[in-house]
Amino acid sequence: MSSLASHFAGGRDYLAACTVGLPSRATVRAIRADLDAAASGRPDVAAATRAVEDARAAYARLVRSPVGEVAIASQTSVMVSLIAASVPDGAEVLCPEGDFASLVAPFARADRGIRLRTAPLADLADAVSTDTWLVAFSLVQSATGEVADAAGVAAAAVRAGARTLCDLTQAAGWLPVDATLFDATVCHAYKWLCCPRGVGFLTVRPDFARSLRPVQAGWYSGDDPWSSCYGTGGALAADARRFDVSPAWQAFVGAAPALKLFADADITASYAQATGLAARFRVGLGLAQPARPSAIVTWPDATGDALAQLAAHGITASGRAGRARVAFHVFNDDADVDRALRALGTAVPAAAVPAAAPVALSYSI
Numbered sequence: 271m272s273s274l275a276s277h278f279a280g281g282r283d284y285l286a287a288c289t290v291g292l293p294s295r296a297t298v299r300a301i302r303a304d305l306d307a308a309a310s311g312r313p314d315v316a317a318a319t320r321a322v323e324d325a326r327a328a329y330a331r332l333v334r335s336p337v338g339e340v341a342i343a344s345q346t347s348v349m350v351s352l353i354a355a356s357v358p359d360g361a362e363v364l365c366p367e368g369d370f371a372s373l374v375a376p377f378a379r380a381d382r383g384i385r386l387r388t389a390p391l392a393d394l395a396d397a398v399s400t401d402t403w404l405v406a407f408s409l410v411q412s413a414t415g416e417v418a419d420a421a422g423v424a425a426a427a428v429r430a431g432a433r434t435l436c437d438l439t440q441a442a443g444w445l446p447v448d449a450t451l452f453d454a455t456v457c458h459a460y461k462w463l464c465c466p467r468g469v470g471f472l473t474v475r476p477d478f479a480r481s482l483r484p485v486q487a488g489w490y491s492g493d494d495p496w497s498s499c500y501g502t503g504g505a506l507a508a509d510a511r512r513f514d515v516s517p518a519w520q521a522f523v524g525a526a527p528a529l530k531l532f533a534d535a536d537i538t539a540s541y542a543q544a545t546g547l548a549a550r551f552r553v554g555l556g557l558a559q560p561a562r563p564s565a566i567v568t569w570p571d572a573t574g575d576a577l578a579q580l581a582a583h584g585i586t587a588s589g590r591a592g593r594a595r596v597a598f599h600v601f602n603d604d605a606d607v608d609r610a611l612r613a614l615g616t617a618v619p620a621a622a623v624p625a626a627a628p629v630a631l632s633y634s635i
């Protein structure tokens with residue numbers, strides 16, 4: 271069992287980190303203390319502001335990005351809209367079929383001739399052409415749990431002169447990621463990073479950042495937010511902070527300890543645990559193992575029967591796009607897998623399921 275498990279009070283029969291993560295004990299303590307301070311007439315804005323920077327720094331470490339390339343945000347679609355605002359009229363954006371709407375819709379709804387093209391995830395690298403301005407894809411698919419061939423896509427984009435935008439929302443926290451391999455990444459941290467909702471991060475490489483217009487600039491886009499509160503807000507920050515939006519304070523108070531927990535953790539161990547549990551579950555259900563190990567398992571469940579069976583046994587799972595979906599995270603163990611299999615009327619694997627091959631910690635292009 272992961273050393274992270276002891277930081278969570280819950281987790282038994284909770285197979286839905288892909289929907290929403292659980293708050294760690296430290297997150298609960300931090301938010302309670304913040305609420306108590308506010309309720310007693312002493313809201314601590316300075317502490318919340320420190321939490322924002324602690325969260326930014328921990329996230330930067332987690333995704334191996336220089337902290338100056340990380341902007342704070344709140345929702346994926348809003349971060350993606352910032353990128354979409356800089357896609358030239360008529361340019362092509364390539365996305366996987368069926369990727370999450372917050373990643374795709376901002377391009378589709380820009381309403382100024384952006385040509386959105388989709389390809390099956392497995393063919394995404396091959397689909398990149400010299401006509402492609404941007405490839406936007408989730409590293410791990412929400413509906414299926416499939417892990418993208420990020421190295422292949424990034425390499426194809428470099429060859430074609432296209433930019434890359436990778437959504438890490440379903441990946442960061444269990445899959446080792448290196449944000450610097452993409453021109454930009456987005457992540458809403460309320461799932462696998464167990465933050466409150468409303469804590470998001472955008473990473474942008476400096477050369478790509480220079481081509482983005484800070485269309486969401488406000489008082490937080492200056493070097494010192496407290497001196498850029500009025501009028502046009504004054505000079506923009508020189509680094510990615512110029513894309514900051516003002517933080518959801520309380521959410522960041524809860525996020526800072528969660529992100530520190532995950533940034534300090536041995537991600538290789540978390541990866542092995544999550545993908546090992548998922549592999550055991552697939553063996554029990556007789557499902558094929560995916561080419562790239564995933565912590566998320568999905569299977570056809572058009573009637574919703576499987577999901578109902580799990581719920582009837584007190585197991586929290588989810589259903590998306592006609593598929594049942596379970597997710598295994600650091601607070602889960604073999605017993606969770608076996609209870610879910612029994613709930614589905616399936617025998618549990620007799621033997622231990624061999625650990626998945628170690629993941630490449632970075633993708634070389």
Ligand SMILES: Cc1ncc(COP(=O)(O)O)c(C=O)c1O
Nearest residue numbers: 345346347370372408412439458
């Ligand atoms: C890949 C992916 N990105 C983003 C989100 C969340 O989007 P938003 O931040 O717009 O709520 C989800 C939620 O399921 C997701 O699966």
